[in-house]
Amino acid sequence: STGLNVKIVGTSLVCVSETESTNILAGRLAEEGAAEGTVVIADSQNRGKGRLGRLWESPAGVNLYCSVILRPPIMPIHAPQLTFLSAVAVAEAIERAAGLIPVIKWPNDVLVNGFKVAGLLNEMSAEMERVDYLVLGIGVNINMQRSQFPGDLRHPASSLAIEAGHGVERLSFTRALLEALDSHYDSYCAEGYAPLRQAWLDRSAVMGRRVRVNCQERQVSGTVEGIDEIGALLVRTPDGKQERVLAGDVTIDE
Ligand code: BT5
Structure with missing residues (x-):
């Protein structure tokens, strides 16, 4: 048991000190038949992936890099709905574990005080008209220091610790995140997309803008x-x- 209060997400954890990319490792495990809800966490990534071939800066010891394997019974066209799942869960965890007020920027950024503190990268494997598995990749800058950011970022970035003015415990953040992911996934499976869409709109930085x-x-x-x-x-x-x-x-x- 992982000691988490969850039904699906986080029922199985794979923790490694370093990997190329948790999304790649999770994809490999999913191909080998890993159960839905398996979460891969790495202390550091040496080739963390952003979107469109970009890189995600992934220093050791400070942040969270994780990937969640899901197998929802949905059509591939509905897979983007699950990006909102991670965005909403990350926002809730930031609020709960760091006491900050996050907003979600479509499609895949979470911002605090206008700075990007988290990035999401969902990948899918589908056959014919059904999803085989999804990998929800989540990177959160928790205790990363200013000096650890590269100079040429696409979007002004920060970490929870910089914005909060004090360190944030990685374990409590991770626990809050996995529990939020699990409860939203549970509601998504039972009630569909509507509650998730509403939760997303409530936290959206772009709505009405x-x-x-x-x-x-x-x-x-x-x-x-x-x-x-x-x-x-x-x-x-x-x-x-x-x-x-x-x-x-x-x-x-x-
Ligand atoms: C993203 O891409 O925002 C998706 C990032 C997903 C990372 C997670 S970590 C766990 C999992 N495993 C992976 O391999 N990936 C996922 P995008 O919107 O393309 O933003 C990438 C751009 O953000 C880069 O080109 C940089 O300019 C900037 N950047 C790189 N590292 C950053 C960081 N740690 N914090 C903020 N911005 C960063």
Whole structure:
């Protein structure tokens, strides 16, 4: 037993001191048949993954790098719903374990005082019209110091300790995170996407805000009206049209 108060997420833990990327290790374990709810945690990563081939800075001893294996009975098109699961759980854990007020920036950042303190990277393996497994990758800067951040970050970044003004215990944070993930996943399986979507909207940094979204080959500007069934961002453009954006980088206009 892991001593956690959970039903699925965290019922099995795999802890390693160093790995290339917990997402890669979790994917390998999932291929080998690891049970739903298996969580891989590493003290450090030597090639932590961001989105689109970017790197996630992963020094040892200070942060949390973890990946959760889930096997929800859903179609691949609904998999982005699970990104909101990790975002909401990370936000709750930050509030509970560090006493800070986090906001979620679509699609995969969690910010405190405008600084990125966590990044999420979900990966999926699907066959035909069903999901085989999902890997929810979660990186949280807990006690990382200013000197440990690289100089050329895409988004101003920080850690919970810097923002709180004191160290935050990694174990209590991890416990709070896994329990939050578990309770939201339990409710997702029982009640579907609606409660999760609401929890996400309640903590969203972009809801009702004017934004610019850079997608692959276009830029969409307008006011955010919500997220839809498949996790797309709904943006009302100045000409009154509603655009659906499936993926991209968001800039919030002041
Ligand atoms: C993300 O990518 O935000 C997803 C990060 C997911 C990391 C977790 S750790 C556990 C699991 N295993 C993995 O291998 N990955 C997941 P993206 O939005 O692409 O942001 C990446 C960019 O953020 C980089 O190009 C840097 O500019 C910046 N960055 C790198 N390390 C950072 C850090 N520790 N904190 C804040 N920003 C960082």
